[in-house]
Amino acid sequence: MKQVSGSRPIAPRKCEQPMSVFPIAAESLDAAHSGLGAARALANPAALNGIELARNCPNAIALLYSVAAAVAGQKSDVPTQLFRIGNLNDPERRLIAEVLGEGELSGVVALPSGRVAQIQESVLAGIWRVRIETDAAHEYVEVGAIPEIVRRAxxxxxxxxxxxxxxxxxxxxxxxxxxxxxxxxxxxxxxxxxxxxxxxxxxxxxxxxxxxxxxxxxxxxxxxxxxxxxxxxxxxxxxxxxxxxxxxxxxxxxxxxxxxxxxxxxxLAAEEDFWVSAERLQEIIKAYFE
Missing domain, CATH: 3.30.1370.140 (HupH hydrogenase expression protein, C-terminal domain)
Structure with a gap:
């Protein structure tokens, strides 16, 4: 799924290949990819109690239902769909992060303001988390082939x-x-x-x-x-x-x-990824929160 951060570029890992169009600089781009997602984290009853979470985090659960419905109907050639999470409390945001997990693709987009948008694909392809640096209010889940902020930039x-x-x-x-x-x-x-x-x-x-x-x-x-x-x-x-x-x-x-x-x-997330991700997310919601 490397990094430009305004005046501070973040380059990927060092590579021994001596010739390439864009040489690899010394600073690493490694991101913490847990790859765990909800299936493993929620499978531990001692870690999370689904019924209790559903009671204490109703806004997060409602958002997950909305995301599941959105990704089920998403197409590659239509606009993405955004679900803001900056207004949720910390436990609700943590729950969403736990359910969605961290997938294989991540990156950053440098914005005209000098800030950086951080993007992270979830373990459910086609569902992304986006956060504008230093602005917690601008944090959202986005459904689509790639976050729209990438295409705009x-x-x-x-x-x-x-x-x-x-x-x-x-x-x-x-x-x-x-x-x-x-x-x-x-x-x-x-x-x-x-x-x-x-x-x-x-x-x-x-x-x-x-x-x-x-x-x-x-x-x-x-x-x-x-x-x-x-x-x-x-x-x-x-x-x-x-x-x-x-x-x-x-x-x-x-x-x-x-x-x-x-x-x-x-x-890009592929067209067939949307149906698979919708099915997986619906299974997670049903198994742990219903």
Whole structure:
């Protein structure tokens, strides 16, 4: 599902791969992914009593019912649905966090105000928790393929044009590659398929890669997904241009690409995820709170 935080970028884990379009910096992006979710946490009667929780946290239970209904009817091509939790008390927010858990994808979005939006997919794909840094009132659960704040930042906080300067000494293939990226990015429209430029096999020198990264720049969105391996998704400074990198279990980069299009598929919940998540959440509510 990496991090830009206003003036303080948060980079992912160090990787031994010496050449990549967006090199891995030293600071780690590791997030605490419990992956436990409600099924394991609530299975311990000593930890949580469902009937007592339902009595003491009626607003949280009502919100979970609403989220279950929303995700059951959600589609990938319709607006997301938001459920604010900033007005709930601490026990109710903790209950929601326990039920939803922490899934594989997390990240941050830098906002024009200088604050950072933190996003965390739940263990139920397509259900997200979003919190605006330093503002507890702006905390909510969102149902959809990706939180809308990601799509907005990718459009509103990036440049519509890629300016290509003179290539530095030692450059080989970077100018035609940049020209191709520029042409594709300006031509792309919602509904079109994304186009992928694979740098893993493309002959590019270190000078080429450095100039390419300098040209497209850094964008406002950093996402990381940890499943069988790790996938890092970065918005560049150019609208519709993303860096998507895949790593193996040893944190060595195995696929280094630029993707021209909307939010990359690697970061999106799939259409079939909504039904599965709705069913699982309904089962959790029935088992522990009814």
């Amino acid at each position: 990718a459009t509103d906080l990036t440049s519509s044009d890629l300016l290509i300067g003179a290539a530095p000494d030692g450059a080989m293939n970077v100018l035609p590659v940049l020209a191709e990226i520029r042409e594709r990015a300006m031509a792309w429209q919602p509904g079109m398929r994304s186009q992928i430029i694979n740098f893993t096999l493309l002959p590019m020198s270190p000078v080429d890669l450095a100039f390419l990264q300098q040209s497209v720049g850094n964008g406002p969105i950093q996402l990381i997904s940890r499943g069988y391996g790790t996938c890092r998704v970065l918005a560049t400074g150019i609208r519709n241009v993303w860096s998507v990198q895949f790593f193996n279990a040893m944190d060595s980069i195995i696929l280094d690409t630029l993707e021209v299009g909307g939010v990359p598929m690697a970061a």
